[in-house]
Amino acid sequence: MLNQVRQVLPQLSPSEGRVAQWVLDHPKEAAGATLALVARECGTSEPTVLRFCRRVGLSGFRELGIRLTEALSHPVSYVHRDVCPDDSSSDAVLKVMDASIQSLIDMRANLSAxxxxxxxxxxxxxxxxxxxxxxxxxxxxxxxxxxxxxxxxxxxxxxxxxxxxxxxxxxxxxxxxxxxxxxxxxxxxxxxxxxxxxxxxxxxxxxxxxxxxxxxxxxxxxxxxxxxxxxxxxxxxxxxxxxxxxxxxxxxxxxxxxxxxxxxxxxxxxxxxxxx
Amino acid sequence: MLNQVRQVLPQLSPSEGRVAQWVLDHPKEAAGATLALVARECGTSEPTVLRFCRRVGLSGFRELGIRLTEALSHPVSYVHRDVCPDDSSSDAVLKVMDASIQSLIDMRANLSAxxxxxxxxxxxxxxxxxxxxxxxxxxxxxxxxxxxxxxxxxxxxxxxxxxxxxxxxxxxxxxxxxxxxxxxxxxxxxxxxxxxxxxxxxxxxxxxxxxxxxxxxxxxxxxxxxxxxxxxxxxxxxxxxxxxxxxxxxxxxxxxxxxxxxxxxxxxxxxxxxxx
DNA sequence: TTGAGCATGTAGTAAAATTACATCATTATC
DNA sequence: GATAATGATGTAATTTTACTACATGCTCAA
Structure with missing residues (x-):
């Protein structure tokens, strides 16, 4: 979900971009927020926030909240991120562990086959x-x-x-x-x-x-x-x-x-x- | 969350019980539903649904949606369940995989130590x-x-x-x-x-x-x-x-x-x- | 039988989400 | 360089939603 937002960010208009950035910066807050609050926080109007939601493929503002809590409730998502040479040791270790966990989860999902x-x-x-x-x-x-x-x-x-x-x-x-x-x-x-x-x-x-x-x-x-x-x-x-x-x-x-x-x-x- | 609902179910009044049962039966639907829809679906009124929410310890109907999507987004929880002799092969395999996944997740959480x-x-x-x-x-x-x-x-x-x-x-x-x-x-x-x-x-x-x-x-x-x-x-x-x-x-x-x-x-x- | 206590529903309210429309800026076209 | 066109943005109205206050009706006991 957050990746989806990141992906469309460059194509957004200035105001919508501010909304996207705020959501990325405060995902936890955004998950439970109200339309008015987000608009105020981003210095824009409610319809603009709504337009942002539509543009990331959601049906409305309510769905943003749902998708966001969904994304956040995996306290960490074990998606695979490549280790890069300038990672710190702890970053690298976390990424490798995540990849390992993900591969087990994938296998579990495939057990029926x-x-x-x-x-x-x-x-x-x-x-x-x-x-x-x-x-x-x-x-x-x-x-x-x-x-x-x-x-x-x-x-x-x-x-x-x-x-x-x-x-x-x-x-x-x-x-x-x-x-x-x-x-x-x-x-x-x-x-x-x-x-x-x-x-x-x-x-x-x-x-x-x-x-x-x-x-x-x-x-x-x-x-x-x-x-x-x-x-x-x-x-x-x-x-x-x-x-x-x-x-x-x-x-x-x-x-x-x-x-x-x-x-x-x-x-x-x-x-x-x-x-x- | 769903367990919480199950736990209070017997103490609920008939109408509230119907709501609880419907939520348990259609958790996915309930997560995104509106107060009116749930009331209609359970053949009861909106306040009853709201009372049900309060009784399971939530602040309101909105929180039910959040908790529910949270609970559902872990499509499965990898909690450890012992394999017992009358499990089918596929049950046993799933349980073992879950235990394996959980042990990795636990280790990941401990990395800082x-x-x-x-x-x-x-x-x-x-x-x-x-x-x-x-x-x-x-x-x-x-x-x-x-x-x-x-x-x-x-x-x-x-x-x-x-x-x-x-x-x-x-x-x-x-x-x-x-x-x-x-x-x-x-x-x-x-x-x-x-x-x-x-x-x-x-x-x-x-x-x-x-x-x-x-x-x-x-x-x-x-x-x-x-x-x-x-x-x-x-x-x-x-x-x-x-x-x-x-x-x-x-x-x-x-x-x-x-x-x-x-x-x-x-x-x-x-x-x-x-x-x- | 009458009143206390509980379950449930009705109607209303405040707030939130959504829509329709107006305004402004930017660009393209003649 | 004026003007239409397009798109971004905001204002105001509308609808929907969550929630509250209150009324009704039921059950059981004195």
Missing amino acids: MPIDQSVAILSKARQIAFGGLGASGHVARDACHKFFRLGIPCSTLVDTPMILQFAAIAQSSDVMVLLSHTGRWPEFATAARLATSRGATVIAITNPDSELARDASLVFPCQVIEDTSIYTPMSSRLAQLALLDALHVALALACGEPAADRLRISKDALHAQAV | MPIDQSVAILSKARQIAFGGLGASGHVARDACHKFFRLGIPCSTLVDTPMILQFAAIAQSSDVMVLLSHTGRWPEFATAARLATSRGATVIAITNPDSELARDASLVFPCQVIEDTSIYTPMSSRLAQLALLDALHVALALACGEPAADRLRISKDALHAQAV
Whole structure:
């Protein structure tokens, strides 16, 4: 909303521009203000304020109040703003955290498009699960492996292409291979997916839906890659992948019922017996 | 807000109750509605609607609109709700995602209490950085190591207690050891922290502030551990740690200026030359 | 049965939002 | 350089909206 105001500001006439500027400077005050007050505050007349509202695409002054409280009630909005070289450390940290939060929120909004139930059904019957990923995704794969193994399912991690290809080559029908790739463009991943599926195994891809890997996988969790305009932008999508695997892990634990829950409890207790 | 309405509903008179019910049923509509419209819609009079507003603790009808848009603009609140065994897969997944999002939001709110500037200052002058963590924190440590090493700083990962103790024993004054532990209760971590600081090295702890480790570290990033009431609760705090390290990494890259930015760019290009 | 107390509605009021129209300045056109 | 045209801005009237004061009617108890 405030961005919308900023955007039309240059096209506004002087008086209307003053109103826009005042709204931007005092958004909190403007949200609850009355038409007369705003006019007085900006040294203009009521109709001018109203014209300003219309010009930013609102139906009237009342809607301005609604839109403004809406925008402000997110005490902070986690919209992505690029980190720029002259940011202070604290600014940069805030921006990165916001980007991370936003990427999780985006993923949450997309959950309905993901094959969660199918994946849980297949994973719960898996003979073994292998998690494959290169570079940063390798760490996610390791983490996932560590998590799922506590359910009592044989798990392994594949962090280089030879390993991934070898696993695919010897996969059996009840094996599951989870492949993590941000862009899905490593040709070896698609090859491994084809190889594994041809042998009857299931390949779950957590990747860009417009990729060769996505086409060749059995199940795809679409993860849009945020175009990183700035070199400072970290891989927020990696966080989202981790959270997704967390969620899948819990869903699987539920689906497996008591035995899995027991194993979780036991493995937690094993740690707490000492300290964590 | 809506909860507030629900709470007073039983104490309301019939007509006022109808208003409350309508507001609960059509919150979106109610947010922008006019007094007359609500009265008509509920088959009652305007003063009754107004009385309803007063009874839920508002100053008038106008405030109802504000509170309502406020409540609705958080399309969902990411409050933590425990996963229970009879949840469906999709319910469980949503709950886990919400918990993850909330833990990031909490961390963001706590950023001001963290020694970001000091850490950046020390890290930018570090001869080498070692990231230490056990179990799940080990994966976070590996991920962080992978990230910081791309800045051109010598980095290593320590994923077991002997390694952590050995690093501490041979640490030099410009070395930095980053220790990750959710509870901070492993005695070896505190020992390592004492050992390393006594040799002039800096120990940055990302851990529970009420722990031995926190006391013995040079700098502490407090991370409150969410009491995991349910065995299904995953380690959301691990996500927050990752995001924090992401942020710290970006802040450090900024502080190091062009050389670090160049290295980041080069390492990104090295990947993009093939595919990621 | 009558009056106290409460729920509800009617009618009125003040203020706010919106509209219609007038004025002024600026620019374009002849 | 006068004049029409366009657009910005304000004034005043109108409508709508929120809110108040008061009246009606109902329920229950003495």
